[in-house]
Amino acid sequence: MSANALFSPFSLKSLQLKNRIVMAPMTRSFSPNGVPGADVAAYYRRRAEGQVGLILTEGTVVERPASSNDPNIPHFYGEQALGGWQQVVEEVHAADGKIGPQLWHMGVMGEHRSGWTPAQPFEGPSGLLAPGVPKGNAMTENDITDTIAAFGRAAADAKRLGFDCLELHGAHGYLIDQFFWDGLNQRTDVYGGDDLTSRSRLAVELVQEVRRQVGEDFVISLRLSQWKQQDYEAKLAGTPQALATWLAPLADAGVDIFHCSQRRFWEPEFEHEGSDLNFAGWVKKLTGKTTITVGSVGLSGEFLAGFAGEASEPRSLEELHRRLDREEFDLVAVGRQLIVDPNWVENIRHGRTAELKGYSREALSTLV
Numbered sequence: 001m002s003a004n005a006l007f008s009p010f011s012l013k014s015l016q017l018k019n020r021i022v023m024a025p026m027t028r029s030f031s032p033n034g035v036p037g038a039d040v041a042a043y044y045r046r047r048a049e050g051q052v053g054l055i056l057t058e059g060t061v062v063e064r065p066a067s068s069n070d071p072n073i074p075h076f077y078g079e080q081a082l083g084g085w086q087q088v089v090e091e092v093h094a095a096d097g098k099i100g101p102q103l104w105h106m107g108v109m110g111e112h113r114s115g116w117t118p119a120q121p122f123e124g125p126s127g128l129l130a131p132g133v134p135k136g137n138a139m140t141e142n143d144i145t146d147t148i149a150a151f152g153r154a155a156a157d158a159k160r161l162g163f164d165c166l167e168l169h170g171a172h173g174y175l176i177d178q179f180f181w182d183g184l185n186q187r188t189d190v191y192g193g194d195d196l197t198s199r200s201r202l203a204v205e206l207v208q209e210v211r212r213q214v215g216e217d218f219v220i221s222l223r224l225s226q227w228k229q230q231d232y233e234a235k236l237a238g239t240p241q242a243l244a245t246w247l248a249p250l251a252d253a254g255v256d257i258f259h260c261s262q263r264r265f266w267e268p269e270f271e272h273e274g275s276d277l278n279f280a281g282w283v284k285k286l287t288g289k290t291t292i293t294v295g296s297v298g299l300s301g302e303f304l305a306g307f308a309g310e311a312s313e314p315r316s317l318e319e320l321h322r323r324l325d326r327e328e329f330d331l332v333a334v335g336r337q338l339i340v341d342p343n344w345v346e347n348i349r350h351g352r353t354a355e356l357k358g359y360s361r362e363a364l365s366t367l368v
């Protein structure tokens, strides 16, 4: 198996990448009062210097009264925060990197572990924190209209600041995903309903508005997952047909890239279909769109064995190369390895396995 595909360039509309490796969006909580500072800019610059093809920033929240549950998560609105992001873009571009912000609204959340909670109540489709657990407000249609406008403004700002693309966070049980999921969306208006297509209306309108703001040539990625932080076993689309029905209106609305979040990239998406295609593999096959895979790339077998019930067999990068060679997906996002090692790409490229660093949660306490 060759490593060539991983290090081959990639081009889509105005986005040109030197290789297929994407830094996965990862919350770091180093932006006091929502403002990313020079340390955050330097952190992203180090990943650009380390030859990451595309950096997706940590989730950064749009302008709504309670779009975040953590005061150290960056905002994507207001002069100061946007000034901080301008600095991030400049640093990454100075190192010949490419970068897109991940635009986020958390929806209904629990309070932050620090005890912090916003002054306004959280908002979501039906005022539920988890299935059957009331919390926050059910959004009115006006709230929804304002939220769509807030994402639109953020998208226009992303383009104005010189970002190379953007991503909408539609995964992991946050606001957009709360609408997709019948566990949390029990609305009876046009934004709810028994079928996933009706519950996708918010996402479709969001994508249309973002597209209107950024024009045709600017790449829009949408991150999706079947699993939710509130329920790892949740499955929005249980068959390829259901998946195709879910994604077609999103693709029509203007999504260029589906970023398909899985916890382990080698897991087949549909066990009974006689195929080992993963989530990104099925999405590419069904939509014909560019896809990003993600999930435990480069993590060691010993690390994975630390989780209950986890296979201890190391999943080598060869498995990834095999799937890329057969064009199952186009791009590969890497999360935790890039938290501990800004030079991870160069280390694997040159076979410097001795220098690969193990991930541990302590790594989150500093910006390496």
Ligand code: FNR
Pocket: 024, 025, 026, 027, 028, 058, 059, 102, 169, 171, 172, 223, 261, 262, 263, 294, 295, 296, 297, 299, 333, 334, 335, 336, 337, 364
């Ligand atoms: C994440 N992840 C994540 N995902 C996302 O879409 N937006 C986010 O802000 C975050 N934040 C975040 C923080 C931290 C500390 C971790 C470890 C993860 C999920 C992340 O993008 C990725 O999908 C997973 O980490 C799986 O990839 P790896 O780490 O196995 O390569």
